[in-house]
Amino acid sequence: MENVKEKYWRYSLVTIILGVSVILFFEASSFLGGILGAFTIYILLRKQMFYLTEKVKMGKTLAALLLLGETILLFLIPISLAVWLIIDKIQDINLDPTVLLNAGQELADFIKERTGFDVWEKGNILKALSVLPQIGQFLVSGISSFAINVVVLIFILYFMLIGGRSMERYMYTLFPFDDKNKDEVLGEINMLVKSNAIGIPLLAVIQGIVALIGYLIFQTPDPLLFGFLTCIATIIPIVGTALVWVPLAAYMALAGDWIHALGMAIYSLLILTNVDNLIRFVLQKKLADTHPLVTVFGVVIGLSLFGFMGIIFGPLLLSLFLLCVDIFKKTYLDNKESSGGD
Numbered sequence: 001m002e003n004v005k006e007k008y009w010r011y012s013l014v015t016i017i018l019g020v021s022v023i024l025f026f027e028a029s030s031f032l033g034g035i036l037g038a039f040t041i042y043i044l045l046r047k048q049m050f051y052l053t054e055k056v057k058m059g060k061t062l063a064a065l066l067l068l069g070e071t072i073l074l075f076l077i078p079i080s081l082a083v084w085l086i087i088d089k090i091q092d093i094n095l096d097p098t099v100l101l102n103a104g105q106e107l108a109d110f111i112k113e114r115t116g117f118d119v120w121e122k123g124n125i126l127k128a129l130s131v132l133p134q135i136g137q138f139l140v141s142g143i144s145s146f147a148i149n150v151v152v153l154i155f156i157l158y159f160m161l162i163g164g165r166s167m168e169r170y171m172y173t174l175f176p177f178d179d180k181n182k183d184e185v186l187g188e189i190n191m192l193v194k195s196n197a198i199g200i201p202l203l204a205v206i207q208g209i210v211a212l213i214g215y216l217i218f219q220t221p222d223p224l225l226f227g228f229l230t231c232i233a234t235i236i237p238i239v240g241t242a243l244v245w246v247p248l249a250a251y252m253a254l255a256g257d258w259i260h261a262l263g264m265a266i267y268s269l270l271i272l273t274n275v276d277n278l279i280r281f282v283l284q285k286k287l288a289d290t291h292p293l294v295t296v297f298g299v300v301i302g303l304s305l306f307g308f309m310g311i312i313f314g315p316l317l318l319s320l321f322l323l324c325v326d327i328f329k330k331t332y333l334d335n336k337e338s339s340g341g342d
Contacts, residue, residue, distance in 0.1 A: 030145065032306055034152030036313055041071055041153070042160045043193045046168075049161050064161040068154060075150070181327050188323055189316065196312040203279050204234040207241060210275050211268075218264040219257075220248055234276070235299070235311050241272055294318050 028035065045067050052063035160167065175182045208231025215223035226244055233243045245268040252261035295315050302314015 031152045034149035036306055037153040038156035040193055040197050040312055041157055043190060060162050064158050067161055068158055192316045192319055200311055204231045206279055207234045207276055210272055214264055214267040218260040
């Protein structure tokens with residue numbers, strides 16, 4: 001009877017934990033980017049935290065605040081540059097309605113002349129007008145969500161840094177593996193998070209610089225802006241930088257600048273694309289030797305699940321799934337086969 005009672009309480013407790021976990025996950029899903037971001041930055045900063053508190057003998061609060069300042073600084077520099085670039089381009093736009101209508105009419109005539117498509121047709125205008133409110137709502141919600149997640153990230157990261165080794169020891173006891181497999185899983189998490197958190201931004205910056213050189217050589221409009229957009233497009237799986245340079249080359253060709261359009265297309269195909277493949281290959285060997293299919297499908301899955309942070313945690317999730325399958329195979333299936341053979 002005691003065993004039945006113990007089983008009842010055990011399964012009841014597991015059911016409660018799982019039920020509350022599901023509720024908390026869905027309620028906190030809007031803050032998932034900040035939570036995962038804090039987890040990522042903690043892995044990158046944990047050694048610095050241990051050095052400051054254990055070697056330098058700095059207080060935990062002071063060390064955590066110091067590393068938070070480092071985090072904010074590293075985030076603010078690229079974000080400020082991006083905002084400055086966008087605002088600078090917006091300020092150059094003339095918002096005079098007459099000028100805008102004339103420019104729109106010229107663009108519509110140009111498109112109709114080149115393609116035969118009438119932009120000013122009533123149905124097309126209605127479709128465009130119906131999309132504008134959605135774009136505005138998406139931008140406003142995206143900016144507010146980003147700001148909230150930054151606050152969540154800083155808040156959670158502070159307490160993770162304060163927790164330090166005691167938090168890690170507690171999390172270590174929760175893993176449902178033996179010590180050897182625990183170390184393997186934790187090593188995989190540490191390696192993949194570091195490789196993606198460092199490798200993806202590094203790849204994006206290098207790709208943006210290489211693209212900017214090509215845009216300057218072949219005299220594209222606003223090379224700095226399109227170089228920045230190419231930098232962002234690098235994280236998008238499969239299509240990547242082609243999402244920027246293909247439409248840009250097509251626009252230049254339609255505008256009659258065939259020589260520069262063709263040159264930029266050849267430059268992008270031969271240099272930009274191959275630089276992408278070369279850098280990915282080098283980073284994979286230096287940081288984490290992840291199979292390209294795991295990276296591609298991981299990013300696709302991760303972006304839909306976690307948003308922007310999915311470019312880091314999508315491949316991690318898929319890699320951990322494959323690792324757990326491999327651990328299950330070695331621990332249970334292989335052991336049974338060997339014992340059955342004996």
